[in-house]
Amino acid sequence: MSATPEATDLAQMIGAELPYLRRYARALTGSQQSGDAYAAATLEAILEDREVFASDASPRVALFAVFHGIWTSSGMPVEDGETGLAQAAQAHLSKLTPNTREALLLQTIEDLTLPEIATVMGVDDDEVRHLVDVAQREMADSVSGRVMVIEDEAIIAMDLQAIVADMGHAITGVARTHSSAVELARTEQPDLILADIQLADNSSGIDAVNEILGELGPLPVIFITAFPERLLTGERHEPAFLISKPYREDQVRSAVSQAMFFSSTETLLT
Template structure:
């Protein structure tokens, strides 16, 4: 086989190796742009360039070069992802762009930190600082502040321990409607866990209605009377967990509430913790 044939074979092998990175590139491009069509267009453009540039194809680790090329293409368009109602995406979008990309490369693409730093042209020491700060900011933005409205002290304590065990904050517990509304006004919680039958004859359904009237606030009913909402045609107020409950049920319901996009027209379901 002459040199030209051998060079052609090597080139085909390298192009084949480039194509093996496409699933990863599409995933990163989607996170980078926030738009699947635009992301795929980015991937197509950089692969076209990579397949015609010998110096690109000869790189020992083309995946890192491809990530860098995606970033460069995004920079030429001054691209930032569109606002998202999804809390995780919104938290990432609040980061400086280089920190957002670093977070994505390490947490989404599973690159070692030194490789992610190389893609972004950052010293490793700088990348360590920025990644730690990005993780802190994301964690804070995804920390829910939860109000517990429950007149049974033991159950209220159990709910509070479950909430704190998940890494969220408890802004207070209230056995009555007045106390619940006072705490909500003082701490602006992002989620409320509500019993239906409260002390002094109060009703958690009325608490939920008042909280929604004042501002959108997701609620989860934790009650020994799980049919009461359905009887009144008020299932839209929030999901119901019947007593007795398990911690797994509470944790799953909280996770769904925290990571579900806010209702249209309402503020985000999760905001920075107070």
């Protein structure tokens, strides 16, 4: 039996938004596997009862609202038994005010408006504003460190340095190519890497990061790209933190705070 036009339209709407739901889930949980499990549960819930996918909201808001219902009903669990960076991340998470990271991610990374976030989370606009303020304060106060920038455009590199330095972090340096990035990381080991995808000599920022992490071990990484959906296909390991170009200052601040706070980025394999 062929799919109905309504079912086809719903599948297309959800398919267009799925990469961004997976990005949100990945950043929220710090794990591609865990994030995808929540995304899959969201799709299963919609398949079981299409009424949960609100027709009076935009497809993205409706999809994220279903996700949020599943996420909160699970108790937003902090798992035991982790080691190293993951263990430290979970320890930090357990101290956060409930729903603050969710609100901050939805506003700054997923670019939802306050009313849209209120719909997703089932609260009012004032509560969303309060949650975002609390998240920014808690994360800004929690961790500071040394940040390495991999970016071939001088103006963008200067802007990123200024934003990060204003947050209280130290800058280890700026690299424009794969080889210079690896050398800089060896010389001045960072606590966080902020990396473009396409570098000056047409080399890959992803390759550079993979080599650095292969030598230094796991470090939080934020990737910047004009085409985030190309890295959110589910066909390989994906970055926990991914900023779309052109970016806003509050997006960079949020991602840096989240990455420093969470410190659980896995190597992005090509």
